[in-house]
Amino acid sequence: MSAPRTALARLSDPDLRESPAPPVPRRGGGFGSLTPERARVLMLVAARPSAITMLVIFILVYATLFAAGSGMSGSSGAIAASWLAVHQVPLVIGKTSIGLWPLLPTLGMLWLVARESAEAAADCETTELGWVVAAAVGGPLLITAVCLAVAGDAAAVVALQPPDTLAAFGWVLGLSLLAAAAGIGVRRWRDLADLLPIAVPDWVIAGFRVGVTAVARLLAVAVVLTVVSVLVHWSRIGDTYRAADGSVSGALGLTLMSLAYLPNVAVDAVSVLAGGQVHIGAGLLSLFRIDGAAVPAVPVTAAVPSGPVALWWLGLLVVPAAVGVLSGLECGRTSRDRASAPWATLTAAAVAAVLTALLGVAAGGELGTFGRIAPAASTAVLVFGWLALPGYVGMLGARWFGPAPALAGDEYYDDEDEYYYADDEYDDEYEYDDDNEYDDYDEEFDEAETEAEPAETGGWYDESDHDDALDAELVDDQDDPAPPVKSAENPDIVDAEVVEGDLPDK
Incomplete structure (x- = not known):
């Protein structure tokens, strides 16, 4: 009776020595079904931002009514109108049309929605991202429908006209x-880029990031300029606070209103810095011309200069030029090759122009007898020019004075001049001799064989039998290894070459 044979498989690919585990299917299927855990996350996306926004509105409305000493009969209409105002929906209160609402509450609400959407999308499949978007939109739309119904009922109690339904849903949806x-x-x-029918070039991503950063820089400089202008015209602030009859609640209300409208004034200041115009009813404001007009009696409006135009104001044009040059430098440094750097610069300019236009639409609107207060539409074109032309100069500066970016397929790998690899940089200590590399291993094996006791089931193998049984070799040591033979039925399975040896009979 012969003993069982020993078979040693030789595989050329070490990753195929063990069969991979089959993929575990996700519970809940695809786009049309949800797990309970995923449904709970989507419920938070739909409800939590809206709930926090409504809670803040409740507190402010009832605190205002309590401070004013008025009744609570119109509180429901005030809450509904406040929700619509946070979403920049134009309203008509009495005979006053108001479309210029503060941007600070709107930005806070948008941050809540974006934060919840990002957390929900972090651990879901790409096909489930549609559920996240639907939840983020569905919750605000549901509350908007309720607020529109409440505003219609409250029109008989308070001087609030029902808003345009299409405009309300359009602003909330957008x-x-x-x-x-x-x-x-x-x-x-x-993952979103992979869903597109064409591959997104690297310069698009780099340009998008630089464009968003450029708009943030312009807004930061505009906020600083606004605060400095308010401090320069401090005497006007005293006049606005004296109009509140010296009451603490009135002064606090004016202060909170000024803070809420600060982003609106910053967007208008960006238009002025870029060389554009800000329309204030029948008047306008720019670095080249001032046509006086009445402004609301709010402390933050003290930053609006009354004229005349000073010559040194033209020096403020250095701000968008410097932002454009800095954006060009970043595009030149972050682009993978020199040919794509100009395209990244133009992409950054286009993104900044689009964002400026969107901010201008949200920051402007009608304000009763003051008329329409909004930056001119030409501001987006000016921002594009400031980031394209000086940005090209900055891109050339990065090309002339900065490190050369790595080319695709280059021999060297360059990641901000930190790592370099070349074939000739390896030391000789890593080289080995094919003939002698296993000598130490063979000596240790022979010593262990002589010291060990024979097994009870039989004696030692003959040396020829031992060599036949362990006739395995490492494929990595072959000078010219043969390619693995793949099965015709399943190309992922590599046929194994089996080296067998008969063991001695008992």
Whole structure:
């Protein structure tokens, strides 16, 4: 009776020595079904931002009514109108049309929606991102429908006309989609790019980031300029606070209103810095011309100069030029090759122009007898020019004075001049001799064989039998290894070459 044979498989690919585990199917299927855990996450996306926004509105409305000493009969209408105002929906209160609402509450609400959308999209499949967007939009739309119904009923109690239904749903839908897309895009932009029918070039991503950064820089400088202008015209602030009859609640209300409208004034200041115009009713404001007009009696409006135009104001044009040059430098440094750097610069300019236009639409609007207060539409074109032309100069500066970017397929790998690899940089200590590399291993094996006791079931193998049984060799040591033979039925399975040896009979 012969003993069982010993078979040693030789595989050329070490990753195929063990069969991979089959994929575990996700519970809940595809796009049309959800797990309970996923449904709970989507419920938070739909409800939590809206719930926090409504809670803040409740507190502010009832605190205002309590401070004013008025009744609570119109509180429901005030809450509904406040929800619509947060979403920049134009309203008519009495005979006053108001479309210029503060941007600070709107930005806070958008941040909540974007944050919840990003957290929900972090651990879901790409096919489930549609559920996240639907939840982020569905919750605000549901509350908007309720607020429209409440505003219609409250028109008989308070001087609030029912708003345009189409405009209300349009503003809520657009802002919610924008916030959800921003949150998901920040977390899963690579997966979203894979869904496109064409590959997104690297210079598009680099230009998009630089464009957003450029707008943030312009807004930061505009906020600083606004605060400095308010401090210079401090005497006007005293006049606005004296109009509040010296009451603490009135002064606090004016202060909170000024803070809420600060982003609006910053967007208008960006238009002025770029060389554009800001329309204030029948008047306008720019670095080249001032046509006086009445402004609301709010402390933050003290930053609006009354004229005349000073010559040194033209020096403020250095700000958008410097931002453009800095953006060009970043595009030149972050582009993978020199040919794509100009395209990244133009992409950054286009993104900054689009963002400026969107901010201008949200920051402007009608304000009763003051008329329409909004930046001119030409501001987006000016921002594009400031980031394209000086940006090209900055891109050339990065090309002339900065390190050369790595080319695709280059021999060297360059990542901000930190790592370099070349074939001739390896030391000789890593070289080995094919003939002698296993000598130490063979000596240790022979010593262990002589010291060990024979097995009870039989004696030692003959040396020829031992060599036949362990006739395995490492494929990595072969000078010219043969390619693995793949099965015709399943190309992922590599046929094994089996080397067998008969063991001695008992």
